[in-house]
Amino acid sequence: MIRSLRVRLMLAAAVLAVLFMLALLPALQKAFSLALQESIEQRLASDVTTLISAARIENGQLQMPALLPDERFNLPYTGLLGYIFDRAGQLVWQSRATAAQNINYQPRYDGRGNEFARIHQANGEEFFVYDVEIKLLGGKSAAFSIVALQPVRDYQRTLDGLREKLYLGFGAALLALLALLWAGLTWGLRSLRRLSRELDDLESGARDGLSTHHPRELLRLTGSLNRLLQSEREQRQRYRDSLDDLAHSLKTPLAVLQGVGESLQQHNGEREQARVLQSQIERMSQQIDYQLQRASLRKSGLVRHSVVLRPLLDSLCSTLAKVYRDKHVDVTLQVPDQARVPMEQGALLELLGNLLENAYRLSLGQIRVSLFREAGRLTLCIEDDGPGVPANQRQRILERGERLDSQHPGQGIGLAVVKDIIDSYDAELSLDDSALGGAAFRITFNLE
Amino acid sequence: MKLLVVEDEALLRHHLYTRLGESGHVVEAVANAEEALYQAEQYHFDLAVVDLGLPGISGLELITRLRNQAKTFPILILTARGNWQDKVEGLAAGADDYLVKPFQFEELEARLNALLRRSSGFTQSTIAAGPLVLDLNRKQATLDEQPLGLTAYEYRILEYLMRHHQQVVAKDRLMEQLYPGDEERDPNVIEVLIGRLRRKLEGECGFKPIDTVRGLGYLFTERCR
Numbered sequence: 001m002i003r004s005l006r007v008r009l010m011l012a013a014a015v016l017a018v019l020f021m022l023a024l025l026p027a028l029q030k031a032f033s034l035a036l037q038e039s040i041e042q043r044l045a046s047d048v049t050t051l052i053s054a055a056r057i058e059n060g061q062l063q064m065p066a067l068l069p070d071e072r073f074n075l076p077y078t079g080l081l082g083y084i085f086d087r088a089g090q091l092v093w094q095s096r097a098t099a100a101q102n103i104n105y106q107p108r109y110d111g112r113g114n115e116f117a118r119i120h121q122a123n124g125e126e127f128f129v130y131d132v133e134i135k136l137l138g139g140k141s142a143a144f145s146i147v148a149l150q151p152v153r154d155y156q157r158t159l160d161g162l163r164e165k166l167y168l169g170f171g172a173a174l175l176a177l178l179a180l181l182w183a184g185l186t187w188g189l190r191s192l193r194r195l196s197r198e199l200d201d202l203e204s205g206a207r208d209g210l211s212t213h214h215p216r217e218l219l220r221l222t223g224s225l226n227r228l229l230q231s232e233r234e235q236r237q238r239y240r241d242s243l244d245d246l247a248h249s250l251k252t253p254l255a256v257l258q259g260v261g262e263s264l265q266q267h268n269g270e271r272e273q274a275r276v277l278q279s280q281i282e283r284m285s286q287q288i289d290y291q292l293q294r295a296s297l298r299k300s301g302l303v304r305h306s307v308v309l310r311p312l313l314d315s316l317c318s319t320l321a322k323v324y325r326d327k328h329v330d331v332t333l334q335v336p337d338q339a340r341v342p343m344e345q346g347a348l349l350e351l352l353g354n355l356l357e358n359a360y361r362l363s364l365g366q367i368r369v370s371l372f373r374e375a376g377r378l379t380l381c382i383e384d385d386g387p388g389v390p391a392n393q394r395q396r397i398l399e400r401g402e403r404l405d406s407q408h409p410g411q412g413i414g415l416a417v418v419k420d421i422i423d424s425y426d427a428e429l430s431l432d433d434s435a436l437g438g439a440a441f442r443i444t445f446n447l448e
Numbered sequence: 449m450k451l452l453v454v455e456d457e458a459l460l461r462h463h464l465y466t467r468l469g470e471s472g473h474v475v476e477a478v479a480n481a482e483e484a485l486y487q488a489e490q491y492h493f494d495l496a497v498v499d500l501g502l503p504g505i506s507g508l509e510l511i512t513r514l515r516n517q518a519k520t521f522p523i524l525i526l527t528a529r530g531n532w533q534d535k536v537e538g539l540a541a542g543a544d545d546y547l548v549k550p551f552q553f554e555e556l557e558a559r560l561n562a563l564l565r566r567s568s569g570f571t572q573s574t575i576a577a578g579p580l581v582l583d584l585n586r587k588q589a590t591l592d593e594q595p596l597g598l599t600a601y602e603y604r605i606l607e608y609l610m611r612h613h614q615q616v617v618a619k620d621r622l623m624e625q626l627y628p629g630d631e632e633r634d635p636n637v638i639e640v641l642i643g644r645l646r647r648k649l650e651g652e653c654g655f656k657p658i659d660t661v662r663g664l665g666y667l668f669t670e671r672c673r
Contacts, residue, residue, distance in 0.1 A: 244529055247528050247529045247530075248501045248528040248529070250528075251528040251529075251530075251549040251550060252457045252460060252501075252528055252549060253457075254549065254550040255457075255460050255526075255549040255550035255551065256457065256459040256460045256463065257550070258550040258551065258552065258553075259459070259460060259463035259464075259467070259553065260463075262467070262552070262553050263463070278552070281550055282550075285549075285550050289530050289548075292529075293531065315536050315540065316532065316536060318539075318540070319532075319535055319536045319539040319540070322539050322544060322545075323539070323544075323545050323546070325566070326562070326566070326571055346531075346533060349531075349532045349533055349536065350531060350532050350533075352532075353531075353532030353535070353536070354532075
């Protein structure tokens, strides 16, 4: 299966051109050989006329001059042979050039006038023959067959030369045609290549939509795609805005309720009721956070996002450094400046924010973030020098995302959101010991 | 301490106003950024609590404007969404900490105290000057390890002076620590309070850390740690 459009078109065009030329070649050769034979016939006819005009009848006998006006009859090996036969087919004269030849030709004096033919000799040689029957010569009655011959050899050589030239010419024409076709296709497909480049930019987030400078045939497609992209973007934005509004309108009342609960506890001593109220408020709040973040941070389908990691890490670290400034945490970033992570900015920010805050909260003073790539996999690793996570609890912690829906009030939703985001991007989250002494969270993206 | 609370939800605003007042702060609680900007223009605040989801001018914009006006007091943001985009933007705009709604008041208070401590250069929850030690969490003063019986107003004045030790503090500034902006003020109250404080501090050990700088205000002369 050939996947390239250009190669397919080139192959089809090349096959067509070759077939066309193969059909054209014999027709051309045939036409040329006919034209050549005709010209040979005319020449032989004029040679015969030369013989006729040189011939005389004296005393009923044929008289030929010793030298003929056409030199070719006089010299051997010129290829032009002249013979005169009487009515009975007896050779009565032959030109000098025939000395070296022994031609087996028998004319038939049958009143048909002129005849042009091709004869075969026993030795395999072939000749064109022009045979003219005459009845009168110089006003006297005479019945002769006057014959001029020419070897087919020369004709064949010309024909072979022509065939060779035709093949060469057609080959060169084919090559030129294919080169022009390639150039034409390149020109024609340039817009497809540009479209593909624009799509790359689009997927990488470098542009918002496709340009309108495409050929008419593609405009419908790019127009539809742009509309689709636009509507997806708008829908996503609307969705996020409504989720934000929802968060605000649900959580502010919860904050009020929380305050009411605290007042109850403080002023009326309703300790138990207040505790129940507060745990329920916390649970609702976590559910809201979790479900809203989950809804807004999952991967979007159309555009393949990728984000430069470094600036995001820098801004998060400066935020956290401000919040945890009393702690004096030393953060080491082992991340190449331009390295990208195949995620949407918002999702990556939440993911990193949650993991880094965890690390800041638990570390004693050292955090390391590293990004490395090996064998088609990209691994982002966040380590701290805190207490770490005991091996028997790791699985439970990583599974918390799935179980948060049903239980575990009081636990932060950070890791649940992290897990959810990572799942939606088909990445993997693992947790083990860090060389720094604490926990190491590893996120692995499969790049293939 | 004088705090500015900017929260559009009336009940929550009232709750914060009441609870922070109970904790010994003077609170100005406003519903929008315009009012907050006006208050910040008029009075000297020690800290602001700003909700990010304000109507009109957003909380983020308010923080940016406050910082552009060279207001250096710490700002704690309240966010309903709790996402990192908000936190990063808020802190980049000039806030110092964040709290996600709903929150327990104790947590808010702990964060506010940490910010206040930090802004006056103290990292411990106590301020000490010679024999005098102030416990910022318990709002108690001890002199030679003996509890000092201070009224709430006296404590506020003392804490403010100690936080701004070795700086001249204007009488008006101390007044703001006692009353919200629109309340009737009697300038003699400060003189009376300072007089009572001096007597209590002098006590038996003769500790005299508060000087009067005529025409300017008061000066806590001891170095605080």
